Amino acid sequence: MKVAITSTGNSPDSKLDSRFGRCSHFVIYDTETKSLEFVPNSNRDNIEGAGPASVQTVASKGVEKVVSGEFGAKVKSIFDSLQIQLIVLKDTDRTISQIISMLNH
């Protein structure tokens, strides 16, 4: 299963980005192959609609779960209809590798 995690940078030591639509990078983590892909978020500076555009980015990667600090109002219904699970993590001090080890538990 693939999981997207919003990241403030492009390394496993980067911290979770608290915003979904305007995060710096998306980390696409595959729980089976343990592979990591860092995708720069090209929507982060959009004037409008960064959220839905970012849903498109992660959904096209085939993820089933998304981990972020918060999700805006416009994206929740789209994620619901795509049956992608949202995980809100308030503890933004965690790094990507820490979050991955939590997912593996």
Place this chain on the structure above:
Amino acid sequence: MPAIINQKIKIAVASGKGGTGKTLISTNLFHTLTQLDETVVLVDCDAEEPDDLLFFKEALAATFDRNYGGKEQYEVEQSVPVIDQSKCIFCGKCREYCSYNAIFLLEGIKTIRVIEDLCHGCGACSYACQSDAITTKERSLGVISRFITGDNSSIIEARGRVGVYSPVPVIKAAVKAAGEDGIVILDSPPGTSCPFIQTVATADFVILVTEPTPFGLSDLKQSVETLKTMNKSYGVIINRSGMGDDKVYSYLIQEQIPLLMEIPFDREIASLYSKGELLVKHKPQWRALFMEMYKTIYSKHKYGNSSNQR
């Protein structure tokens, strides 16, 4: 009483910070001007929470002219695309044409949908579609309503529909419905973003209402910077004077911005306002002050005369 007849001016009452007294100024200025022999229209542009009517309990619903359907309310609508999934070939052209990210498309799983909140109704997607899959429907953004308060005075209220992303189209319709004649007072929404811009865009003069506090000053500066880029004439009213500090005053002197009026931080004024009463009805001295301020603004607009300011 008025020396000049057929006065024609649009005055917007705005502020960066919310709660500084835009409605207090708009409603009292409007009521003061109804004593002139002129057509006066108050437009409540604060479409997210219009409240000007609370101060005019005697206002009667009235019909718009035929351009606005001839009824007491006019529905403000926007065209949004409807995508026929049986005709759509998921080519992505519509998404490519959309500047607002309003088309959500996942080619892989043949999913397409319109995010109506992001749509600006430009029609580019319909133009882009080669498969004839896009039709449009009308979506209600809010209503504008008209009321009369006297022989020559009326109020137009903009009221956005709950859940609609932007009040701008409703504000635009309300300002337009007020027409170009007579005196028009535009009670602006707070802030300095699109709803504010739309309200002040057509104004001949902008009254910025602030309070002598750090928040008031910070947001006043933003409003002033915005109005400068729009080349607007403006002046400032300091409400609740006597509280806070004198930094707003120094700023006005430094920027050479006219101080139009000061309203003291006064329990009685607050109490009248909280009951939906007009200050100028209960305290006639304020009616004179509002009239004097209006005359200053009008003569500046008409003759470019600023000698009697500051």
